[in-house]
Amino acid sequence: METIPDTSGYMIAGFVVSFLTMGLYVLSIYLRNKNLNQDLETLLSLETEQTKKK
Amino acid sequence: MQSKPIALTILDIVSIIVLGIASYLALVFAPTEAVMGDVQRVFYFHIGTAWVGLVGFVLAAVSGIAYLITKDMRWDRFEVAAVEVSTMFFFITIVLGSIWARPAWNTWWTWDPRLTTAAVTELIYIAYFMLRQGIEDPDKRARFGAVYALLGGLSAPITFMVIRLFRTIHPVVIGNQSAEAQGGFSMTPDMRTAFFFALFAFTIIFIDMMWHRIRLGGLQEKVEQLKLNVSI
Amino acid sequence: MTDTTKTTSLEKQPMEYRPSFFKATMAIVQKDLSAEFRSRELLSAMLVFSMLVILIFNFALELDIKVRQSVTAGVLWTTFAFAGTLGLNRSMAVEKDRGCMDGLLLAPVDRSAIFFGKAISNLAFMLIVEAIVLPLYALLYNEVRIFQPSFLGVILLGSIGYIAVGTLLSAMSVQTRTRDVLLPILLFPVAVPVLLASVKASGGLLNNATFAEILVPLNLLIVYDVIFIAVAFMVFDFVVEE
Numbered sequence: 001m002e003t004i005p006d007t008s009g010y011m012i013a014g015f016v017v018s019f020l021t022m023g024l025y026v027l028s029i030y031l032r033n034k035n036l037n038q039d040l041e042t043l044l045s046l047e048t049e050q051t052k053k054k
Numbered sequence: 055m056q057s058k059p060i061a062l063t064i065l066d067i068v069s070i071i072v073l074g075i076a077s078y079l080a081l082v083f084a085p086t087e088a089v090m091g092d093v094q095r096v097f098y099f100h101i102g103t104a105w106v107g108l109v110g111f112v113l114a115a116v117s118g119i120a121y122l123i124t125k126d127m128r129w130d131r132f133e134v135a136a137v138e139v140s141t142m143f144f145f146i147t148i149v150l151g152s153i154w155a156r157p158a159w160n161t162w163w164t165w166d167p168r169l170t171t172a173a174v175t176e177l178i179y180i181a182y183f184m185l186r187q188g189i190e191d192p193d194k195r196a197r198f199g200a201v202y203a204l205l206g207g208l209s210a211p212i213t214f215m216v217i218r219l220f221r222t223i224h225p226v227v228i229g230n231q232s233a234e235a236q237g238g239f240s241m242t243p244d245m246r247t248a249f250f251f252a253l254f255a256f257t258i259i260f261i262d263m264m265w266h267r268i269r270l271g272g273l274q275e276k277v278e279q280l281k282l283n284v285s286i
Numbered sequence: 287m288t289d290t291t292k293t294t295s296l297e298k299q300p301m302e303y304r305p306s307f308f309k310a311t312m313a314i315v316q317k318d319l320s321a322e323f324r325s326r327e328l329l330s331a332m333l334v335f336s337m338l339v340i341l342i343f344n345f346a347l348e349l350d351i352k353v354r355q356s357v358t359a360g361v362l363w364t365t366f367a368f369a370g371t372l373g374l375n376r377s378m379a380v381e382k383d384r385g386c387m388d389g390l391l392l393a394p395v396d397r398s399a400i401f402f403g404k405a406i407s408n409l410a411f412m413l414i415v416e417a418i419v420l421p422l423y424a425l426l427y428n429e430v431r432i433f434q435p436s437f438l439g440v441i442l443l444g445s446i447g448y449i450a451v452g453t454l455l456s457a458m459s460v461q462t463r464t465r466d467v468l469l470p471i472l473l474f475p476v477a478v479p480v481l482l483a484s485v486k487a488s489g490g491l492l493n494n495a496t497f498a499e500i501l502v503p504l505n506l507l508i509v510y511d512v513i514f515i516a517v518a519f520m521v522f523d524f525v526v527e528e
Binding site for chain 2: 451454455458459461462463464465468471472475476477478479482483486502503506509510513514517521524525527
């Protein structure tokens with residue numbers, strides 16, 4: 001029987017890439033969400049100020 | 055601000071669990087493949103991500119049509135979410151395929167139909183985001199996005215058929231032609247378990263990510279609208 | 287004719303007066319062609335550009351007789367694709383910049399007549415360029431096999447598909463912020479099948495393949511043409527609507 005070639009390095013690289021990509025994507029959704037919520041808050045406070053002035 | 059629905063939280067947890075199980079099945083449970091060794095283990099994720107990537111692109115084309123008919127912005131949000139999540143998964147598919155190709159075919163990249171179609175599809179959807187970025191009017195952005203998603207969804211299968219005329223070495227793992235191309239292998243029952251579970255797991259993760267992305271789209275729209283209100 | 291007769295003739299055919307679809311399409315084609323034959327801006331740019339591309343290919347690929355055997359179809363199609371984008375971009379940008387598009391959209395004609403009009407005139411430009419580039423290529427490289435009817439048929443089919451998608455996408459890209467760079471980015475990945483099928487079919491013809499061998503790419507080419515003309519026809523409305 002021929003021996004099984006050792007390709008575990010490629011395997012590790014593959015899984016690292018998979019998890020890293022998914023992790024980065026989740027992080028990007030989280031960050032975008034956070035920024036948008038911040039924007040939303042500032043905008044809402046601006047809006048209430050505007051209505052007060054009127 | 056709308057609070058996160060409980061179902062979504064549950065789905066988040068389920069996604070993490072199934073991803074863990076899928077990783078366990080791929081890394082530990084499935085037997086080591088005899089010809090290629092450990093690298094074959096990336097195959098489960100390769101197929102899983104490819105599957106949800108394809109589903110996402112079909113969904114994007116369909117929701118593009120739905121948007122053009124109904125002019126309902128919710129379809130647009132759905133379409134963007136589908137394209138974005140699928141593009142991310144397809145990126146993983148392509149990289150994993152490339153990592154697998156190196157020991158199996160001794161090259162990082164071959165111009166075989168599936169690889170090339172995957173790359174072309176990825177480029178179409180990168181172009182999709184470049185198109186959307188160049189348009190400010192939300193209605194126009196949605197219309198153009200829908201049209202382009204539709205064109206992309208139609209051209210991808212024809213691309214595949216055309217490139218198949220040139221040459222192939224990609225293995226056909228499902229079906230009985232596995233011996234046709236080099237680098238193929240036949241699956242043992244344990245491998246099948248890992249394989250189908252990976253499909254299932256990535257479907258769950260896909261739905262979860264789609265959901266989050268759709269919510270993000272809704273938030274984006276809200277902020278854009280508020281910006282207009284405040285500046286006026 | 288006096289003003290009164292004009293108004294009466296208008297009253298006779300009130301708002302619903304619409305020229306037939308065919309007439310409207312032809313009017314747009316005529317407008318484009320006569321404008322182009324007066325200025326020759328677009329055609330001369332496309333032609334000079336094609337010549338330059340072939341010149342660059344000549345040195346970049348060292349087109350000796352052996353290489354030419356395999357790459358002629360590819361070189362020609364790459365040239366046509368690049369020149370085509372140039373023409374498509376310009377032809378739509380002119381409409382947008384001079385406000386002609388708004389005028390066209392206000393005209394009481396079917397929107398898809400505008401699409402067909404623009405597509406036919408774009409196709410005419412591309413075919414004119416091809417009609418000059420092909421003989422020149424044949425002359426430069428002694429490639430007389432180009433002049434077989436089936437080869438020219440493949441060129442025609444490929445150009446039709448390319449222009450159908452290109453016209454639709456150029457109508458989109460001119461309305462964006464990054465318009466000049468966007469068209470090739472949008473068009474090339476979607477047009478991959480038509481370009482590859484054309485290269486495969488025309489390359490096969492140049493290498494004396496049997497008809498059965500080029501039948502598959504030829505069929506795919508026809509399928510692509512039919513699908514994309516139909517889709518472009520249906521969605522063009524959404525692209526120009528304000």
